Amino acid sequence: MQKIIKGLLIGLLALSIASCSKTDNYPGPNAAFKGRILDKTDPKNGNFLTETAGIQIKLEELSWSATPSPQTIPSKDDGTFEDTQLFAGHYRVTPMGGPFWPVAGVELDINKGNNTHDIAVTPYLKIVNLAHRFEGTTLVMTFKIQAPVTENLPRLLDVQSFVNVTKYVGNGATIPQYTSDKTMQKIEANWSDAIAQQTFEIRVPDIKAGRVFFARVGARVDDSYKQYNFSEEIQVQLP
Incomplete structure (x- = not known):
């Protein structure tokens, strides 16, 4: 009896090992998808000014399911996006x-x-109209804000x-001492001619001399993402 039980256990173990070692026959990703995120208001058809992962491209594979779980492609800092590990199919983007x-999603074939x-x-x-100057070790940046669409603007x-x-x-790649409550200028108002x-003027104190820095300014509205x-x-450098 012990020999029979032992034989059965060895057989089950062999089957288990064989099942674990089977090759996965499902096909892998076979499509790549890339593009530019364009600024509609730019007469030169330039890319949208963003940062790494500042925008997400949501993909829904409708050929897989009517209610698929979405996947996303993060934007690159230059306003482009790319994913080389997708499955061919019909998507909502x-x-x-x-x-x-x-923006409403568009359906297309990948x-x-x-x-x-x-x-x-x-x-x-x-x-x-972004301009900059130094006052001592303080970087001073001046600029204006435009709103391409003012109706219902948050x-x-x-x-x-x-x-x-x-x-x-x-916002995700900055030196904390140069992006703080001290450098923020609150507006907290609806769009108006006065704002336009x-x-x-934003003043960034204590810039270290002799080093090259890259700077920009941003403005935001009170929508869902802020x-x-x-x-x-x-590019700025204090001598």
Whole structure:
């Protein structure tokens, strides 16, 4: 009897090992999807000014399910996005999470191989006429704000500075002492002609001499995400 039981146990163990060692025959990802996030208001058709993961591209694979679990592609700092590990199929593609007017998703086929699709959005706010100077060790940045669409624009919250030692600069990549309550300028008001005409000034103290920094400013509204609309980056150095 013991020999029979022992034989059965050995047989079960062998079956278990064999089942674990079987090759997964499911096909892997076979499609890549990339594109640009465009600023609709830019006459030069430029990319939306953002930061790494400042915008999410939501993908819903409708050919898999009528109510699929979404997956997202984070934006790159240059306003592009890319995912090389997708399955070919029919998708709904929606930009979300960024400082722009909501956009309805579009349905499209992502085929085997490489696929490219650009997405255009309208920013809530735009930073214009950015200039800078040094007063001692304080970096002073001046600028104006434009609102491409003013009707139903959410309330403006604040403007803020962002400073880093690399070109990757934004809310998620900044030196804390240069992005703080001291450098924030609160607005907390609805859009008005007075805001449109105002020249804003942000002062960033204690910039270290001899080092190269990259700086930008941002303004945001009180929507669901409260993300900043950014200016271009500028390179600054205190001699």
